[in-house]
Structure formats: structure tokens, C-alpha cells
Amino acid sequence: MKSKWLNRLVEYGSYGDTPIVFIAPHEGGDLIELDVDETKEIVEISERGTGHLVKLAAKQIGATFIINQVSRIQADFARNPDLLGKGETFKYFLKEKRREFKCHTDIKYLKLLKRFHNLIEKRNPSFIIDFHRMSSEEIDIRLGFGVNRKYIGGTKNAFDFRKKIFDKSDFNDLNVMISKKVLAGESEFILNKHHKGRHVALVEFSSQRGFDLEKGYISERYETFVKKLAEVSTEF
Ligand SMILES: [Zn+2]
Numbered sequence: 514m515k516s517k518w519l520n521r522l523v524e525y526g527s528y529g530d531t532p533i534v535f536i537a538p539h540e541g542g543d544l545i546e547l548d549v550d551e552t553k554e555i556v557e558i559s560e561r562g563t564g565h566l567v568k569l570a571a572k573q574i575g576a577t578f579i580i581n582q583v584s585r586i587q588a589d590f591a592r593n594p595d596l597l598g599k600g601e602t603f604k605y606f607l608k609e610k611r612r613e614f615k616c617h618t619d620i621k622y623l624k625l626l627k628r629f630h631n632l633i634e635k636r637n638p639s640f641i642i643d644f645h646r647m648s649s650e651e652i653d654i655r656l657g658f659g660v661n662r663k664y665i666g667g668t669k670n671a672f673d674f675r676k677k678i679f680d681k682s683d684f685n686d687l688n689v690m691i692s693k694k695v696l697a698g699e700s701e702f703i704l705n706k707h708h709k710g711r712h713v714a715l716v717e718f719s720s721q722r723g724f725d726l727e728k729g730y731i732s733e734r735y736e737t738f739v740k741k742l743a744e745v746s747t748e749f
Contacts, residue, residue: 514572519628522582524564527636529575533746534638537563538591538703539645542584547614549607556607558585560646562730563718567644569736570743577636581629586615588622590629591643593702597623606648633707640712640746643703646730647717654738657692657701657715664704664713665749674714674745681741687734688722712749716742 516526522541542559564580571578581590588597601617633641647655658664662671671691678684692715704713718735725732 519632520625522625523579523629523632524582525577525579525632526571527575527577528572531574531576531747532636532638533571533574533576533640533642533743534633534636535567535570535576535578535743536633536641536643536703537567537578537580538589538643539585540564540580541582542586545586545614547607547612549612554607556605558603560644562723562728563644563646565731566718566735566739570642570644570739573740573743574747576743577638579629579632583622583625585617587617587619588626589617590626591645591701591703592617594623594626594630597626630703630706633703638707638711640714640749641704641707642714642716642742642746643701645715645717646720646723648721649719650721651688652690653687653719653722653735654689655692655715655717656689657717659704659708659713662691662693664708666712670749674749677745677748678738678741681744682737684734684738684741687738689738712746714746 514526514528516524518524539560540563544555544557547554547556567578597617598620602613603616604613658671662668665671701715723732723735
């Protein structure tokens with residue numbers, strides 16, 4: 514399998530014909546310096562490692578992956594292209610204070626964003642799974658299926674999905690939560706736009722708990738989980 518690229522910024526490829534697409538919309542970007550309480554803070558705005566995880570998942574079942582390398586400051590690929598350059602902000606907590614900076618700012622990425630969405634549609638997947646990182650000391654992985662878990666056909670299916678993953682391996686040390694609605698996809702443009710009766714899911718990995726110094730971020734148990742998640746996604 515050889516990767517293809519859109520403008521050397523969006524990497525994609527298929528390991529086979531399985532109609533499932535794994536997306537890492539926030540792999541791109543870097544560290545930025547922010548003024549915080551009269552000092553400078555370095556903040557990591559990329560979700561480094563999610564690109565590696567979507568490739569692992571796609572490879573496991575012969576599916577497709579898409580990885581975006583554009584920083585969310587220029588263009589946030591999980592946001593509506595129509596809002597590009599319209600004053601969007603990225604909000605987060607640092608030192609227990611709510612902070613924000615401007616993001617999704619550069620209109621010159623509009624064409625690339627549209628091609629990115631066309632790429633997803635062209636594949637016509639039955640299931641779209643979107644990987645992100647999050648900040649959590651307590652939860653390893655959060656699965657989101659939209660309000661009332663509607664994107665996987667309701668609460669019963671959502672819990673079946675998790676159970677099937679746990680049946681495949683010993684993940685007893687992993688705390689995997691199924692979100693009721695918060696950050697579960699309703700504010701996630703990719704999932705809303707491409708849902709259309711398909712299954713879609715948001716999978717968020719804890720930056721703190723998934724950290725492995727050798728690998729830069731991802732611990733081996735997260736890699737194993739992702740492979741099993743991919744296998745289960747073919748059953749839905
Ligand atoms: Zn993200």
C-alpha cells in the first residue's frame with residue numbers, strides 16, 4: 514500500500530476494499546506559544562499519533578485512512594468549511610482557566626477542505642470513524658456516537674460495540690467510556706456531514722493516559738485496542 518496525497522497535506526490510502534474510513538483530522542500542527550498570566554506557555558495543538566492509529570486500524574481490516582497535516586490554526590478539518598476565515602476560536606483549559614485562540618483562519622485552504630470531504634464521499638463508506646486526542650486523567654478512551662448514540666443506531670448498539678471489543682482481548686486496565694452526548698459528534702462537522710444513514714463514530718484517546726515516552730505518545734495498549742475496534746466495526 515502506497516499513500517497518496519492531496520497537496521502534500523492530506524495523506525490517504527486503502528489497504529483493501531472494506532468500506533470503512535478512519536480519519537485523523539487533527540494530526541497536523543505543532544506547538545504554539547501563548548501569553549498566559551504574563552508568562553509564555555507552550556501549548557500542543559496537534560493531535561500527534563492519531564495518524565499512526567488510523568493507519569493501524571485501516572490495515573487491520575483492509576480499510577481506508579485519511580490523515581490531515583494542516584494545523585487547526587490555518588484550517589480545522591473537523592469544522593465546517595463555510596466557517597473558514599469567519600473568526601472561529603479554539604477553546605481549552607490551561608491552569609484551570611478557560612482560554613482560547615483563533616483557529617480555522619486561512620481561506621486559502623478552502624479548496625483543499627472541499628477535496629478532503631469529496632474524498633470521504635467518493636469512498637462511499639458504510640462506517641466512518643474519526644480519531645482524536647483529548648485531555649483526561651481518568652478516562653483512556655471515549656466513544657461518541659452523537660446525541661442518544663443515534664449514529665450507531667441507539668444505546669444498545671453503542672454498548673454492544675464496546676462489549677465486542679472487550680470480548681476480543683484483555684482490556685481490563687482500560688477505562689473506555691461511552692459518551693451520552695458531550696463531544697460525541699454533534700459538534701463534529703465530519704460526522705454530521707457524512708452521516709446520511711451511515712454509522713459514524715468519534716474515538717478520543719487520552720493524551721495523559723496513553724503516553725509512552727519511547728513512542729512519542731501512544732502506548733501499546735491503545736494500539737491493540739484500535740485494532741480490535743477496527744475488527745468490531747466490520748460487524749456493524
Ligand atoms: Zn481533535
